Amino acid sequence: MTGAQIIFIVVALYTLGSALMVVTTRNLIHAALWLVSTLFGVAVTYALMNANFIAVVQVVVYIGAIAILFIFAVMLTRKDMRDSGPQMNKNWWLGALVAVLVFAGLAFMLSGWSGFSKVAADLPSGFDSVSLLGEALVSPQAYVLPFEVASVLLLAALVGAVYVAFNRK
Amino acid sequence: MVPLSWYLTLAAALFSIGLFGVLVRRNAVAILLGVELMLNAVNINLVAFWRYSDALTSMGGQVFAIIVFAVAAAEVSVGLALVISAYRRRNTVIADELDMLKW
Amino acid sequence: MDWTMWVEWIVKGFVLCLILLTGFAYLTWYERRALARIQVRVGPNRAGYQGLLQPIADAVKLIFKEELTPGHVYKVVFILAPVLTVVPSLVLAAVVPLGTSFNLFGREITLYVADVNVGILYLTSIASIAVYGIVLAGWSSNNKYAMLGGIRSSAQMISYELTLGLSFVTAIILGNSMNMIDIVNEQRGLWFVVIQPVGALIFWIATLAEVNRAPFDMPEAEQELTAGYHAEYSGMKFALFFMAEYQKMIVISMILATLFFGGYLGPFVDQVPLLGPVYLFAKVIILLFGMIWVRATWPRIRYDRLMSFGWKILLPLSLAIAFITATGILLADVLNNQLFFWSIPVVSIIALLVAVAFIYRDLRRKSHGRI
Numbered sequence: 001m002t003g004a005q006i007i008f009i010v011v012a013l014y015t016l017g018s019a020l021m022v023v024t025t026r027n028l029i030h031a032a033l034w035l036v037s038t039l040f041g042v043a044v045t046y047a048l049m050n051a052n053f054i055a056v057v058q059v060v061v062y063i064g065a066i067a068i069l070f071i072f073a074v075m076l077t078r079k080d081m082r083d084s085g086p087q088m089n090k091n092w093w094l095g096a097l098v099a100v101l102v103f104a105g106l107a108f109m110l111s112g113w114s115g116f117s118k119v120a121a122d123l124p125s126g127f128d129s130v131s132l133l134g135e136a137l138v139s140p141q142a143y144v145l146p147f148e149v150a151s152v153l154l155l156a157a158l159v160g161a162v163y164v165a166f167n168r169k
Numbered sequence: 170m171v172p173l174s175w176y177l178t179l180a181a182a183l184f185s186i187g188l189f190g191v192l193v194r195r196n197a198v199a200i201l202l203g204v205e206l207m208l209n210a211v212n213i214n215l216v217a218f219w220r221y222s223d224a225l226t227s228m229g230g231q232v233f234a235i236i237v238f239a240v241a242a243a244e245v246s247v248g249l250a251l252v253i254s255a256y257r258r259r260n261t262v263i264a265d266e267l268d269m270l271k272w
Numbered sequence: 273m274d275w276t277m278w279v280e281w282i283v284k285g286f287v288l289c290l291i292l293l294t295g296f297a298y299l300t301w302y303e304r305r306a307l308a309r310i311q312v313r314v315g316p317n318r319a320g321y322q323g324l325l326q327p328i329a330d331a332v333k334l335i336f337k338e339e340l341t342p343g344h345v346y347k348v349v350f351i352l353a354p355v356l357t358v359v360p361s362l363v364l365a366a367v368v369p370l371g372t373s374f375n376l377f378g379r380e381i382t383l384y385v386a387d388v389n390v391g392i393l394y395l396t397s398i399a400s401i402a403v404y405g406i407v408l409a410g411w412s413s414n415n416k417y418a419m420l421g422g423i424r425s426s427a428q429m430i431s432y433e434l435t436l437g438l439s440f441v442t443a444i445i446l447g448n449s450m451n452m453i454d455i456v457n458e459q460r461g462l463w464f465v466v467i468q469p470v471g472a473l474i475f476w477i478a479t480l481a482e483v484n485r486a487p488f489d490m491p492e493a494e495q496e497l498t499a500g501y502h503a504e505y506s507g508m509k510f511a512l513f514f515m516a517e518y519q520k521m522i523v524i525s526m527i528l529a530t531l532f533f534g535g536y537l538g539p540f541v542d543q544v545p546l547l548g549p550v551y552l553f554a555k556v557i558i559l560l561f562g563m564i565w566v567r568a569t570w571p572r573i574r575y576d577r578l579m580s581f582g583w584k585i586l587l588p589l590s591l592a593i594a595f596i597t598a599t600g601i602l603l604a605d606v607l608n609n610q611l612f613f614w615s616i617p618v619v620s621i622i623a624l625l626v627a628v629a630f631i632y633r634d635l636r637r638k639s640h641g642r643i
Contacts, residue, residue: 008171012179019183019206023190028198029349029411035202036404038183042209045179048171049220054212054234056393061238064400064433066205066245068426071407073198073249075423077256088193089265095192103185110177118173120221129231130390130450136228143232150239157243165250167257 008048015041026087028078032070039063050123053130176217184210197252197262201245208241276379284385288365296518297327302557303564310568331511339507342413349412354505354512357405360398361519367391368526369453371536371548383536383548384453391452392440395527396433399482403429405516406484410501421500424575425484431582432481432488438590439475442468443531445597456535465532467613468597470620472532474590476562479528481582483520486567488578521563522556529555581631589627596620 018038025031039062046055089095110116136142183206190203212234219230256262301316301323308315319325341350371383388394403426410422446464447455458464465472481488502513529535533555536548573581600616603609 002170005171005175008175012175015179016182016186019186022202022206023186023194023199028196031199031202033349033408035205038206039209042183042213045176045213046216049176049216051216051220051231051234052390053393054216054231056390056397057235057238058212059397060393060400061242062205062209064397064403065430066242068400068403068407068430069245069249070198070202070205071411072423072426073252075411075419076253077198077262087195087199089195092193095189098192099185099189102188103181106181106184107178110174110181115222116174116177118221119170120173121225123225127225128389129228133228133231133235136232137235142228146232146236150236153243154239157246161246161250164247165253 004048008045011041011044011048015045028074029071032067032074035070036063036067039067050127051129053133173217173221176213176221180210180213180217183207183213195263195265197255197264197267198249200264201248201252204244204248205241208237208244212237280381281385285366288385289362292362292365292519292522293515295522296515297331299518299522299560300330301327302560303567306561306564307568310565334508334511337507339509342504344414345504346412346414349408350504351509353405353409353412354509354516355405356408357402357516358512358519360402360405361516361523364395364398364520364523365526367394367452368523368530369456369535370552372541372545374545383545387453388451390450392444392450392455396437396440399436400433402516402520405513406501409505409513413501413504415504418501418503421503425501428484428488428578428582429482431579432478432586435474435582435586435590436478436482438587438594439471439478440531441594442471442590442597443475445594445601447531452530452535456530456537459534459537463532463534463537467616468532468593468620469617470589470624471593471597472528473624474586474593475528475532476559477586478590479524480563480566481578483517483524485517485521485563487570487573489572521560525556525559525563526552528559533559585627585631589623592623593620596623 015038018034018041021034022031022038025034039058043055043058043063046052046058137147138144187203187206187210190206191200192203194200194203215230215234215237217230219228219234223229252262255267259267261267304326305315305317305323316323316326319329341347366385367388369384373380373382406429407422407426410418410420410425413419413422443455443464444450446467447458449455449458480486502510505513529552536552538547538551541547541551596619597616600612600619604611604613
């Protein structure tokens with residue numbers, strides 16, 4: 001058991017624990033805060049994989065924008081501060097069964113794959129993934145088309161969200 | 170060094186938890202929270218495959234993780250706009266109670 | 273990774289926190305004195321020479337005040353919120369370089385806490401965490417004015433964050449790096465404010481909105497929302513919100529000085545590295561005076577105009593600025609003609625004038641009742 005492995009286990013348990021709280025907490029604001037905690041754990045996971053840029057973008061986009069939107073939505077869609085009534089539907093055991101089956105199926109399928117317990121090659125010192133990523137995003141040989149399509153998607157989502165949520169008098 | 174299998178197991182567990190949330194929660198906002206967890210699990214997989222297979226030659230995994238970020242942002246903004254719009258008309262965000270096709 | 277390195281890091285972090293904390297205390301004194309000057313008053317001048325002991329007296333008063341926690345609040349979140357506001361304002365300063373490096377007992381000590389290769393993104397990510405403190409304070413107070421203040425404030429901060437990010441992009445393009453140390457080194461010949469004055473101006477306006485300063489201090493508009501998100505807070509918890517606001521003012525002035533005003537650069541800074549922090553400090557004091565001056569002279573903007581200013585004027589303008597900067601550098605590079613490089617400030621100022629013309633037209637229409 002090396003130091004990196006211990007750190008990974010701590011981070012993974014923290015992430016999964018927060019994720020469980022997200023789906024089981026009764027109070028929705030608390031669920032949104034647990035989501036923030038989960039997202040933070042995932043950001044640390046990215047940092048463990050030397051993907052610094054993705055880790056920071058995770059904090060900016062997910063924690064800074066998406067989770068705030070959730071908190072807004074929770075605040076705007078309730079009549080009082082309490083959460084009354086059951087938060088889960090009556091078939092919750094069926095859902096749990098499906099989730100466990102999906103996990104078991106995924107684990108079974110992956111364990112049969114030859115590259116399952118692959119170990120990563122060490123990155124050379126001074127490896128700058130940020131500039132490589134920037135070049136890959138805008139180079140015509142690489143991913144400029146998906147990048148542009150994503151920007152069009154964001155614009156469409158922006159217009160659509162404003163249109164849908166707009167309060168017509 | 171952490172083997173790839175650990176990351177994949179973490180992602181699978183996170184995905185299953187998110188799936189559970191989507192299947193059992195009654196509040197529409199909580200369902201969207203579950204969807205976010207599933208998207209994050211996918212992103213962990215993408216970055217892990219980038220790191221463990223071709224970190225030096227290609228940036229494909231990270232690029233697609235960024236595109237998933239964009240998709241998640243779009244999905245959340247439109248989804249929450251729909252939820253707020255539905256709340257305005259029906260005064261509820263419980264998914265079971267939004268069962269009329271037209272109102 | 274020997275132990276002296278850890279000691280160095282801890283000492284540097286500690287010193288930085290101390291600088292920010294005392295800076296906060298004396299910034300309140302500075303602001304009150306400067307405001308008083310502008311309003312032809314005297315300001316606090318009783319405690320100590322020229323009132324220099326006033327911050328200490330204030331601190332003692334706040335510490336000994338009774339701490340009320342109203343009965344109807346959500347306890348955990350209520351206590352968490354001020355902490356979530358203060359901590360980002362402290363850790364923001366970690367990536368700002370205070371100077372180059374100097375030798376102490378044969379050991380090279382660098383004058384920055386962290387050398388992060390995505391330094392600017394780090395700043396935006398920490399700034400985005402700061403929204404939580406305010407929105408949670410508003411929500412957990414269980415009070416409709418506090419809640420309105422919290423929602424207003426977070427909507428405002430998220431909207432202006434886009435502009436802030438785009439003006440960061442301008443500095444990144446000019447500095448050709450996301451590392452703040454590299455950006456400062458790029459400015460050895462020329463400060464970026466000369467090349468991109470409009471970018472610096474937009475950055476400054478957006479940061480005023482980010483730290484909820486006048487004229488964008490809607491969240492705590494006393495006249496309409498009692499005190500906004502911190503209506504239910506008292507004693508030390510209230511002081512923490514206050515502290516966060518002033519520390520953010522200092523840190524953001526440091527960032528503005530670093531990105532556009534040459535940071536720690538100045539005459540003889542290479543020979544005497546300890547001059548670096550002094551230059552940065554002087555620049556920060558001048559920029560802070562700008563913020564105080566604005567507070568003394570400008571009325572508060574109405575909330576709907578604040579939002580439309582952010583989305584309809586500042587965001588398109590900052591997009592145009594980023595585009596102009598990138599195009600100018602690309603053309604100067606490809607055609608090998610410095611003239612294109614110098615077209616950046618000219619075209620940006622034209623863009624700024626167009627934006628001002630739009631604001632003018634809009635206000636005139638409104639005042640004539642033809643909307």
